[in-house]
Amino acid sequence: MKTVLPGPQRIVCLTEETTEWLYLLGQEARVVGISGYTVRPRRARDEKPKVSAFLNAKIDKILELRPDCVFGFSDLQADIAAALIRAGVQVTVFNQRSVDEIFSMLFQVAAMVGCADEGLARIAAMRQRLDAIRAEVAALEATGKRRPKVFFEEWDEPHISGIRWVSELLGIAGGDDVFPELAVQSLGKHRIIADGMEIVARAPDIVIGSWCGKKFRAEKVAARPGWQNVPAVKNGQLFEIKSADILQPGPAALTDGVEQMHRIVKAWMVAHG
Template sequence: MSNFRYKPERIICMTEESVEFLHAIGRSDLIAGVSVYAKRPAEVSQHPVISSFTHANLKKIQKIKPDLVIGFSDIQKDIARDLIAEGIEVYISNQRSIDEIFRYMWMLGHMIGEAEKTNTYLRVLEEKIATAKTFAKAMKKRPKVYIEEWDEPQICGIRWFSELVSLCGGVDIFEAKSLDGIKASDRFVTNTDVGLANPDIILASWCGKKVDIQSIKDRAELKDCSAVRNNTIYELEPEIFLQPGPALFVDGIDRLIDLFSSYNSK
């Protein structure tokens, strides 16, 4: 029994948040493969690419012989099914809220036997949240914010994005949809909806493609809204705001505080 491996030693990460987390707690040595979309941290390029978000190279994964494959959301359910059919152990998380993201990181850290490092790291992220709350409390003006996750069809922000905006002092104009919408289709909105809500700021982060800010300005229903008139439309990096992991707190909070500070200084 002395040679039995109780903890995984070869982990394949099919989305970015697990990669960044393992690097952050000093266990990047466990990573045996990553998604082509993984951009954080910069050292991610040292790991072999084995998947996109909706497809994975099954033969390449089998050759690696991982102890564990980690994925995210129901969108990866077909990949998980195929891997399980080949006898590969799979963990698919489905976190949507900030609380669930912390629970996910806690679970992953404990799964690999790094409870102390994980708890220390989570305390650092909790301090970032405390900083955001302090900033929000001191704000003179809370901007109304429209979060756009996709343009055709228009999809408002996923729950963790909405919660982060609120945490930093913004008011998400579609908060109810973001909090209740599990599927992307639950978060469909129209330009008419956006125009009537008259956001002060538009935060666009289109997963998989660059945001066309001019196309947003050209939408007839938005021509009179404050964000268009004041040119407060911003592209935010999907690798920070559309991944349910450390990046939201490490860099996302600072980015939102900068934007909301600029709004309050006018």
């Protein structure tokens, strides 16, 4: 007879990161509904009903799925959470904004579904890889290579700079965020750079775009008025990282996202540092 692990058995995930994590833990059978924006893992889109966007959800459809727990993310989903709570559903809303907070969320979810040990093992492996990346960067710096200045653009019109976990992962990858003072702001509206010339003034060596699901257009960035002398533009250092890989505060950012940033930064350090 198969042992049923403790914790919620019918989970709706209103954002992608908890879905991806539950699949990685082998607990995909518990997931009964997902966000329509979910792309990781790909098969989740074929297997699970899509019941939410980010700022809104199909409350009736969620209730029809009879969830015993709903996972959400951030104050932006507070209204969805309130509606479900009033309907008698258990709701857990995480608000992770830093790398350490992401790891904390991952452990809490793993513990809730009876997979604390496996969760800890996977978390340890991710932390070990981050330490290895830090060591690679330190070894390059020891040879006299300098860290590049990087502008991470989360949106283009208006310009929005990277959120805290992105800035922290960029630092681990070997780059220095040119807007560190904005990274601590949790809301995108507080990370708006109204005057694009302020970006020019900070002279980023690299620009990484991740336009929240919209395709990054390097040629549009290069053609911005006054940007022709920005080092990143002059040296062709304009790159895209898909938002699903870096703007989801979960496993993707801690693995594929940081790896992509590290490859970009390491190549620059070797060639230009």
